[in-house]
Amino acid sequence: MAAIAGFAPEAAGLISTISRRPGCAGARGSAKSRQADFGAKSGQAASAPLAVVPPMTDQSRMRTIYIDCNGAKSPAEFWQRYVDAIAPEDAHFFGRNLDAFWDAVEGGGPGWPGEVKLVFTDSAGLAAFQVGSGLSLLDGLRRIANDATQTEIELA
Structure with missing residues (x-):
């Protein structure tokens, strides 16, 4: 506080x-x-x-939330894992897509994880999911991780 x-x-x-x-x-x-x-x-x-x-913004003391992507069978399952891991108060308003994720991590919209570092583990399998314009879910997450300034995001 x-x-x-x-x-x-x-x-x-x-x-x-x-x-x-x-x-x-x-x-x-x-x-x-x-x-x-x-x-x-x-x-x-x-x-x-x-x-x-x-x-507090010291990265060494910032809380880290891990989202296990291993074995996710669909984008819907991946987004449910994200929501389960961060447990936002407004989960029912979170759009469960890349645009909603951007709004959450960069603008504090529904699905905002708080002041944390997000680590998506075993994320390579997300390349199999196409989410629009020929973009894979993994590529979309990489773009967001690269462009985000409010939330640190790591794909492992």
Whole structure:
């Protein structure tokens, strides 16, 4: 949880919740407006300084989620393994395709894994699944892993 100088502990939970999902509307806004909002909630004057310690991003301490791709018989089975491994609150809204996966890992959309590293193990078999435009599921995941900036993704 983020440490906030001069604010009640409950304000830290609010900051953490707002800032944990990249691209969410709650993460936008100026520090001054957030300061005014949280200053009022903590009983402090809005002019009190706001100091937020960013969430932990040290890769050596980041939680890693492994998704076992070995023996997946279809793209649907692969996506179910992903959902089972990350257990998102909004799993029923996750589209279970590469576009939905991109939205999740890069924009914090349904199926967002959180601030984690994703490792897809035994992923070579995913080359057998064509998912559109002649692209294999493995090639699509490679592109996303290469382009993603918000979630670290490894194909093993």
